Amino acid sequence: MNFEYSEKEEKFRSEVREWLKETLPEYLSEKVKKYQRLTKEDYELFMNNLSQKGWLAWHWPEEYGGTGWNAIEKHIFEEEIVKASAPRIVPFGVNMLGPVLIEFGSEEQKNYYLPRILNNEDWWAQGYSEPGAGSDLASLKTTAVDKGDYYLVNGQKTWTTLGHHADKIFCLVKTDLNVKPQLGISFLLIDMDSPGVEVKPIITLDGEHEVNEVWFTNVKVPKKNLVGKENEGWTYAKYLLTFERTGIAGVPNSKSALNHLKMVSRKSMKNGKPLIEDPMFSSEVAELEIDLLAMEIFNLRTVSAAAEGKAPGMESSLLKIKGTLVRQKTTELLRKALGPQALPYLPEQFDEGWNEMPIGPEYAGPIAKQYFNMRKISIYGGSNEIQKNIVAKASFGL
Amino acid sequence: MNFEYSEKEEKFRSEVREWLKETLPEYLSEKVKKYQRLTKEDYELFMNNLSQKGWLAWHWPEEYGGTGWNAIEKHIFEEEIVKASAPRIVPFGVNMLGPVLIEFGSEEQKNYYLPRILNNEDWWAQGYSEPGAGSDLASLKTTAVDKGDYYLVNGQKTWTTLGHHADKIFCLVKTDLNVKPQLGISFLLIDMDSPGVEVKPIITLDGEHEVNEVWFTNVKVPKKNLVGKENEGWTYAKYLLTFERTGIAGVPNSKSALNHLKMVSRKSMKNGKPLIEDPMFSSEVAELEIDLLAMEIFNLRTVSAAAEGKAPGMESSLLKIKGTLVRQKTTELLRKALGPQALPYLPEQFDEGWNEMPIGPEYAGPIAKQYFNMRKISIYGGSNEIQKNIVAKASFGL
């Protein structure tokens, strides 16, 4: 056993780091660091760069334009992106739809869509959740009725992240209402500019607009946009979800948040001394760091087993649970570290170009907001409760 | 609102305290303080004293020889008994069976058994649990077959506390196997010296003998020993369980254990300073004290509502849960406070008259043992999980 990175791995890390240094504009990493709102152009700039470098589809098999990196390299790449304060890679096309098309798409679909994803031409959105069906996809209500050469789609999707930027959306729809819920689902690709598609913003508890409702009223979708076979969408959906879950442990993000926490606790004062010298507070930080240290190894173990071709079983669920808890704990301690400085909330501070004096230290502004925002991570991507159900049933046989 | 004790209540407290001072032998309170094993005679001495004073059946209605105390007075009485380090009142006869007989017993049963309980003539045991039926009494297997003027009892009871001292046992038995589990249960009084009754010790994880198995092989039980109606034992059992749960919060015990904890943390050293000055440890003690402070008021609120005739609903379940958690936390912090001094385990130290030098401070000896022993309190009396089920269903309507 040896958890040191090899020379080759370190060299790869330098390469990624160097490239990010060269290509990522400083204004953009500054925006990310300050939690400012990113524009569509901000995301696209970074993803275009990746695309040009051939690194956008880093998960894909090499034959389809992927990188051919092993699991450790992928992990290093993810870490460096976070360390460089780059925008996140919008995952819906490249990380989610891509693998599904590669596995289940027709030749025509592959030839058309995959290069467009590789070249970052389409902005994809995900149409899974519905108001009555979050973690429980079996109770979907959006219908697609066979009308000969097209489907007529009616219904509503929700929690569509960045859907207001999207050109296309992949959806789960009901194509057969007369069978067991899981059996009648199909996987459909829909143009967002089709007549009858409407995007309505959802404002989240922190006052931000990131997610949306997408409404479909008599939307005509050509038959060729069906992925795989009719009524077998459930299989593709599950396949996709395993990709969604990978990396959701968010080790790199938590590591960076922990460093931020240490910085903030050195600057925050309690009774005239840095908060980090308060034995109670530093103990909470230390135990969080220990949890994260262990989780990093746990994650690497899983990643490396995957590299050897072992399918991650309960590990990905366990990592999802622990990853979200650790991440949330970091945002909690950041909030705690601020004391009363957590109170002020200046929404305009997150606009590009805002350069007034902040209230209190500059780092204080986004922290409480971020704490509330991060409550979502234990809910989405299959809530932590759902993950526990899966492990208990599939791995423990309970 | 006023949580101060009134002058009258304080007077009552003095009376109880004075009486305990006069009648409780010092050797006995010393044994209790040192967690030494109590003999049958130790328990009986204290209960005989109570009986003579007319305080043994403090829960009962006055007409049956009870005290007529209100809820606050009962609470004070319980507190003083713990403070005085008296043995606990063995509850099976006076606290459990008594109320059932008063409510459901025949005149003959009342006339015979109640005075004997009042005079502490019988040592009763409880025969509820079976190896396959702990919290789930509906799956009892012990049978009582109608043989004309007697029942023939076969089966096995378990977790019978102090059953090796008992003269009599009240049992739940199956008298009808052909109906829904809850419907065929009867409530039977059995002499322990009946032929076919056998008591086998259960040694608990701390090496002690307090609980037993009781085996019944073709035991003949006269029909007059049936309480209430045949096949209606379930009702009586539930009635009894509400009495078992009262006081299980154990506020007086936890208060006394918390004081003990403070004493131990003042004497235990860490890096040459008293442990209580360690900010982390004292914080754990402080938050435990706050929990207990709140629970004491919660308990008094419930007790006082009961005094006004309101039936405690979810409160008794919630108090049972929190009470056991707080008590267990106290034993955990005591164990932690000792550091390495928790390791030595001298079973002979708990024998009466043991007067060798202890290993380390005298208080250290019983603490780890006590920590393990106290794991039981969240299991028995309807496990905490069962309490939660009850509250969710009965009070939340879930």
Add this chain to the structure above:
Amino acid sequence: MDFSLSEERKMLQETVARFFENNYKDINKRSKYLEMNDGFSRDFWKESANLGIISGLVSPNFGGLGGSGEDISIIFELIGKSLCIEPFLSSGLLSSTVLSSIENPKTELINQIVDGELLISFAHMEMNNRYEDHFVETKAFLENDNWKLNGSKSFVINGDSADKVIISARIDGEINDKNGIGLFLVDNNQIKNRSYNTIDGYRAAELNFENIEAELLCKNDLALECIIKTNSAGALALSAEAIGIMQVCFELTLDYLKTRKQFGKSIGAFQSIQHRMVDMMLEIEQVRSAVMLASSTFETNSSTRDKNVSAAKNLVGRVGKLIAEESIQLHGGIAMTWEYSVAHYAKRLIMIDHLMGDADYHRDRFKLLSLN
């Protein structure tokens, strides 16, 4: 021992409850109020005064109709239930507590507060003060027998709309000294303020001032005692407010669990969810008990008062986090949205831990008062 509310208090409770119910129930109404100029509704405030609610926070000795720990708790629990953002804390409670605790109480000003005609904010916190009673950097000095103040105050609730402000300032000694502090009354029109909303919807302000005129209210021991008492009153009020919020969070969650279906049954039918609801209720009852104790002993000696208030506020901090986070988690996505009320309750509940001493602060204060 007596656990029941007096008839008068029951009446107070009913009146206030009905008033809030009729005027503040709906989360959209609140949103409208908090977008107003002052961050609250002057009309509602005036009506509160007319109904005697502000008066319920003030002792009869100073023209009020209440002012005991129990009165404070009753009113603030209901404020919590409706998530009310009117200046009950800043003006109604904190400032009136200072003005009634000094050697020559300012009864006339208190009466104007009670009548809803005057707003006074309490400005003790500073940017680097972490809830400490005696950490004061703002300077006070005498110029030609007149007091002048120099410095800045932070996170002053309703500091923008207040007519006057009570400011703690250092007359003497080092920044962290217990002695040498004074409390001063100043006209707010002398002060430059920068106002903003807090993340839970309140209006607050940063105050900056140079050599402004001030009236000395009290100093040294008396001033410190007054600050401690005022902070304890605030911590008690916020603890009671938290109970109201927790209760609503619990009820909203329970309702949701009963109606929302997943995998063919209501979410509330899942046992793991049920057990978590029981844990929540258990801790809410614990908080309720601790607040009852703190309210009922609020008029006793200051060490009992502060110890019990700290017990309550510590527990509120710990349990508040549990209730806020569990309410969101058990709801799922819907709780993440601005338009569903539970998020606003959860935000206020969390931020209460950042006001008048957080769980850590009060645990440490409890420790000092209990272990010594």
Add this chain to the structure above:
Amino acid sequence: MDFSLSEERKMLQETVARFFENNYKDINKRSKYLEMNDGFSRDFWKESANLGIISGLVSPNFGGLGGSGEDISIIFELIGKSLCIEPFLSSGLLSSTVLSSIENPKTELINQIVDGELLISFAHMEMNNRYEDHFVETKAFLENDNWKLNGSKSFVINGDSADKVIISARIDGEINDKNGIGLFLVDNNQIKNRSYNTIDGYRAAELNFENIEAELLCKNDLALECIIKTNSAGALALSAEAIGIMQVCFELTLDYLKTRKQFGKSIGAFQSIQHRMVDMMLEIEQVRSAVMLASSTFETNSSTRDKNVSAAKNLVGRVGKLIAEESIQLHGGIAMTWEYSVAHYAKRLIMIDHLMGDADYHRDRFKLLSLN
């Protein structure tokens, strides 16, 4: 990066596992062993030596066949699984670590340990020492050029049956000084000991001695380093042992949940129980990960070694409590009995937190090594 075990280590793992499986599986056998004169079975110990298991704890530089962090972890995880109470820790690991870490290593004695012919205990703890490396009250002094020791040592594992004892004693300075400590080797027959069982079944002893003869092994910086290294080795071994125990606790509980019925279904069908099992497994995997890190970095510089060992031992303390308590609670009554094995696993798991530094101690040590 490489997460796999080498072929040699896989073989070691298999050999040891099979041996323990055959000789130690049954909890009654263990009970018999621990009632023996020495609190363990000399025959089993000798067989362990013959099979090379003790040798697996010692580096080839000193005649062993292992001795790395990984070897220690592999062997102790299996010790945990079978709840073995033989002197692997005291003699096999701690004493051999001291004897191999001094300037002139005592290779011959180590060989005798490895052969199972010699037992040496490590006696550093004292009654008022709370895991500190440098808190030493026992005195060492020179008399006619011979070292003599005066004092007492506590909680010395296998201190009754050891042939020799390694004792830390103060040559110079105050009780808590980092400098002035020496490590000494003494014949145990000079020492009065009072032996007893620990609550988790081990044999330990209090040692009292007056002016006994001693051989100096090392002193000052070297001695302190040696004590630190030995304590870290012990903490690593116990952490690995804890993994084995946790794994068994989990499996026993899972089996029980599947077989035991309540309210007409197996207990394992209840969702709240299922979720708690997942929480347990999750934390066990966390501990496993932390121990893997600590083992793989055990041979690097001392600050990395100690930091990672402390991370593992802290996590073991926290998670151990969870697993022990949950295993008992989820079993219910049966787990409270002496004759069912889970209680013994739970007891050992809890008491591991009282050996070689508890969760608090290691959290504080981690803090020093990580934040600075």
